[in-house]
Amino acid sequence: MNKLTLTIFGGTGDLTYRKLLPAMYNLYIKNQLPKEFLITPIGRRDYTDTDYQGVIEPWISEFAQVKVKDEQLQAFFEHIHYFRMDFTTQSQYQLLDQYYEAHPSENHVVYYAVAPDFFEGITDGVSTMENMHEPKIVLEKPFGASFELAKFLSKKLETLFGSNHIYRIDHYLGKEMVRNILTIRDANLLFKNVWNKDSIDHVQISALEEVGVETRGNYYDHAGALKDMVQNHLLQIMSIVAVDDPTGNMNEQQLAVLKQLRSVDKLKIQDTLLLGQYDGYRQELHVDPASTIETFAGLKLFIDNERWQGVPFYIRTGKKMARREIEVKITFKRQREDVDPNVLVIKIQPTEGVYLEFNIKTPGEDSITKAQMDFCQNCNLIFKLNTPEAYERMLHACMIGDNSWFTKWEMIEYSWEYIDALKQMYSDANLPVYTYPQGSVEPKELSQLYHKDFEQWN
Numbered sequence: 001m002n003k004l005t006l007t008i009f010g011g012t013g014d015l016t017y018r019k020l021l022p023a024m025y026n027l028y029i030k031n032q033l034p035k036e037f038l039i040t041p042i043g044r045r046d047y048t049d050t051d052y053q054g055v056i057e058p059w060i061s062e063f064a065q066v067k068v069k070d071e072q073l074q075a076f077f078e079h080i081h082y083f084r085m086d087f088t089t090q091s092q093y094q095l096l097d098q099y100y101e102a103h104p105s106e107n108h109v110v111y112y113a114v115a116p117d118f119f120e121g122i123t124d125g126v127s128t129m130e131n132m133h134e135p136k137i138v139l140e141k142p143f144g145a146s147f148e149l150a151k152f153l154s155k156k157l158e159t160l161f162g163s164n165h166i167y168r169i170d171h172y173l174g175k176e177m178v179r180n181i182l183t184i185r186d187a188n189l190l191f192k193n194v195w196n197k198d199s200i201d202h203v204q205i206s207a208l209e210e211v212g213v214e215t216r217g218n219y220y221d222h223a224g225a226l227k228d229m230v231q232n233h234l235l236q237i238m239s240i241v242a243v244d245d246p247t248g249n250m251n252e253q254q255l256a257v258l259k260q261l262r263s264v265d266k267l268k269i270q271d272t273l274l275l276g277q278y279d280g281y282r283q284e285l286h287v288d289p290a291s292t293i294e295t296f297a298g299l300k301l302f303i304d305n306e307r308w309q310g311v312p313f314y315i316r317t318g319k320k321m322a323r324r325e326i327e328v329k330i331t332f333k334r335q336r337e338d339v340d341p342n343v344l345v346i347k348i349q350p351t352e353g354v355y356l357e358f359n360i361k362t363p364g365e366d367s368i369t370k371a372q373m374d375f376c377q378n379c380n381l382i383f384k385l386n387t388p389e390a391y392e393r394m395l396h397a398c399m400i401g402d403n404s405w406f407t408k409w410e411m412i413e414y415s416w417e418y419i420d421a422l423k424q425m426y427s428d429a430n431l432p433v434y435t436y437p438q439g440s441v442e443p444k445e446l447s448q449l450y451h452k453d454f455e456q457w458n
Contacts, residue, residue, distance in 0.1 A: 001036065001104045001105060001106060002034075002036045002037055002038045002103060002104065002105040002106070003034035003035070003036045003037060003105070003106050003107060004033065004034050004036070004037040004038070004105065004106070004107045004109070004399060005037070005038045005039075005040065005100070005103070005105035005107065005108050005109065006024065006037070006038070006039045006040070006109045006111065006395075006399075007040045007042065007108065007109070007110045007111065007132075007135075008020060008039070008040065008041045008042060008111045008113050009042050009087050009110070009111065009112055009113060009114050009118070009122050010042070010043070010111075010112070010113030010114035011040075011041020011042045011043040011052075011082065011083075011113075012041070012043035012044075012045055012047075012055075013113055013114065015113045015140070016041060016113050017055075017056060017059040017063075018059065018063050019063070019171075019389075019391045020111065020113060020391060020395070021039075021041075021056055021059065021060055021080075022059065022060050022063040022064040022065070022389075022391075023389055023391040023392040023395050024039060024076075024395065025060050025064045025066070025068070025073070025076055026064055026065050026066055026389065026392045027392055027395065027396055028072075028076050028079075029064075029066045029072060030066070032396055033399075037079055038079055038081065038103055038105065039079055039080045039081070040080075040081055040082075040083050040099075040103075041080065041082050041083070042082075042083050042084075042085050042087060042096075043082070043083075043084065043085075044084065044085070044086050045084070046084060047082050047084065048082070049077075049080070049081055049082055051082075052080070052082040053077050053080070056080075057073065060073065061073075065389050065392070081103075083096065083099060087114075087118065087121065087122055087125065088118065088121055090121070090124065090125055090128075092125075093125035093126070093128055093129055096125075096129065097128075097129040097130060097131050097132070098131075100129065100131040100132055101130075101131045104131065107136075107399065108132050108133065108134070108135040108136065109135070109136045109138060109395075109398055109399060110126060110132070110135045110136065110137050110138065111138045112137070112138065112139045112140070113140070115219070119139065119153055120153055120156070123137075123153070123156060123157060123160065127160045127161070134161075134162075134165060135161065135165065136165050136166075136167055136398055136401075137157060137161055137165060137166050137167065138167045138169055138395075138398055139157075139166070139167070139168050139169065140169055141168050141169065141170050141232050141407060141412065147413075147416050147417065147420060150412070150416065151413065154166075154409045154412075154413075158409070163408075163409075164403065166409075167398045167403055167406045168406055168407045168408075168409070168412065169394050169398075169406060169407075170232065170233060170236055170406075170407050171390040171391055171394060172233040172236060172237065172326075172348075172390070173236060173240075173390075173394070173405045173406075173407070174389075174390030174391065174392075174393040174394040174405070175326075175348055175349065175352075175390050176352055176377070177346055177347060177348040177349075177352045177353070177354075177377070178237060178240065178348055179405075180346065180354075181237075181240050181241055181328065181346055182240065182243075182246040182247075184344075184346065184354065185246055186246040186247060191344070194332065195307075196307045196308070197307060197308055197309050197310055197311050198333075199332055199333055200311055200330060200331070200332055200333065201311070201331045201332060201333045201334075201341060202311060202312045202313070202314060202331050203238075203241060203242075203311065203312070203313045203314065203328070203329070203330055203331075204314045204315075204316075204328070204329040204331070205234055205237055205238055205241070205313070205314065205315045205316075205327075205328050205329075206316055206317070206325055206326065206327050206329070207229055207233065207234055207316075207317040207325075207326045208316070208317065208318055208321040208322075208323060208324060208325050208326075209318070209319045209320070209321060209324055210320070210321060210322075210323060210324045211319065211320070212278065212280075212281065212284060212295070212319050212320045212438075213281070213284050213287065213295070213319065215285065215286075217284050217285045217286030217287040218286040220287075220293070220295075221286065221287045221288055221291055221293050222293075223293075224293040224294045224295070224297075225275075225294045225295055225296055225297040225317050225318065225319070226275075226294060226297050226419050226422075226423055227419065229297070229317040230297055230299065230315060230317060230419060231415045231416055231418075231419040232415075234315050234317060235258065235315075235415045235418075235419075236254070236407070236411075236415075237328065237348075238257070238301070238313055238315065239253075239254035239255075239257040239258055239411075240254065241313075241328055241330075242257045242303055242307070242308055242313070243256075243257060244256070244257075244305075244307055249404075250404060250405065251404070251407075251408050251411065254411060255408070255410055255411050255414065257303060257305075258411060258414045258415060258418070259414060260303050260304055260305045260308075261301060261302070261303060261304070261418060262301065262302040262303070262304050264418065264421040264422060264425060267422075267425075269422070269425040269426055269429050269431065270429065270431065270448075271300065271448075271449065272299060272300055272301070272422065272449075273297070273298070273299055273300075273422050273423075273425075273426050273431075274297070274298040274299075274431075274434070274443065274445060274446050274448070274449055275294035275296065275297055275298075275426065275431070275432075275433045275434070276294060276295065276296035276297075276298075276318065276433060276434040276435070276436045276443040276445075276446075277291075277292070277293065277294055277295050277296070277433050277434070277435055277436070278295050278296070278318075278319060278320040278435075278436055278437070278438050278440075279435055279436065279437050279438055280320075280438060281293075281295055281320075292433050293433075294433055295318060295319045295320065296316070296317070296318035296319070296321075296434075296436060296442070296443060297315070297316070297317055297318070298314070298315070298316045298442070298443075298446045298449055299314070299315040299316070299422075299449075300312050300313070300314055300449045301313045301314075301315065314449070316442065316446070318436075318440075318442070320438040320439065320440075321439070321440060321441070321442075322439050322440060322441045324349070324350060325347075325349065325350070325351075326347075326348040326349040327345055327346060327347045327348055328345070328346040328348070329343065329344070329345045329346075330343070330344040330345075330346075331343050332344075335359075338368075339359050339368050340357075340359060340370055342356075342357060342358050342359070343355075343356070343357040344356055344357075345357075347376075351376055352376070352377040353374065353375045353376040353377045354374075354375045354377075355372065355373070355374045355375075356372065356373045356374075357370055357371070357372050358370070358371055358373075359371070394406075
């Protein structure tokens, strides 16, 4: 009997090729998988196991974190068996059930690596299988074309499989430096006692991409930057930065932060949200030529609790920007008007590390100048090799039943409702979706959200 079975619906998709199989190979090389395990990618294409191995070999070689050696890769392939199936046809789940009767497992993990439109059908099919006992279901966020559909699907999943068996994956929560936010704050007295409104002036959270929508036009032209990035990832990062007790239960702590966001009815939308669309977006593949969907979102939010009252949290995300970066920037209050504030930057991607800016006496003079300390984690080869990739970490957590870093439905629900309300207010106010040139630092109009706190984003 296999100690572990990973079933991947969408076994011939980009997510499987780029992320899931390379992550499983990393875990295999690091001896973090049981000796008896089985990976079953499911697809409609008529592949033999040999055919499939030929397809995935270059992907694993390119994207695996560890160096790929032919002998080890061939040994890994012994654990992969492709299963041809049309997962939109319910009768074919009987064939998959028979397959698992012949390949029993103690620990079933089922990954929905397909578009959300297919989630309900797969859920119905898997729930009828007698030989897939108490499976753990892994879904990518966000899911569902609408809030109502997502709520329906979530309830159905929890009813059929149990709430503790649903793993809503946000790979941002698997990133090393996102997790490091709590350690930096809690393990350093330098920051622990000043992580509040008395010492922090404002917080900036950036997630910028140089690329456009590429081949994701069908999805992105319905989702946009608010749903794809802010609701899905950046509110999560903000809630981690702002938790009251970094040693407490993360799901409870993060939910508490989201519920303490300043209510939408107390906000002036023109001071809270700005949306933009890069020039040329409407000519992208599978995009409506008259689309008004946003590819950039800038927000100014407040958390109304004792720790953060009055501290602005700035969030920005955009495609076709001047550079690629994900980072959290904490700007502290000025000690004196004539000196610059201290700044702490937690760099998440592509550089992983910590940057600290503080003041010193200018050598040989009486004036004050800025000094910097810059730690680059992924510049160190040993650190880089020892740091799990996000999907590697999240898959392993799912396999061992650790759901502490997976998002509970209540958090998704609250984030979704909040962002939907903001976007509706924006629409009701007839505010424009500004056009910005490709390669911009930001839409020039964004300064209206933050001109009182800082001149411009870095």
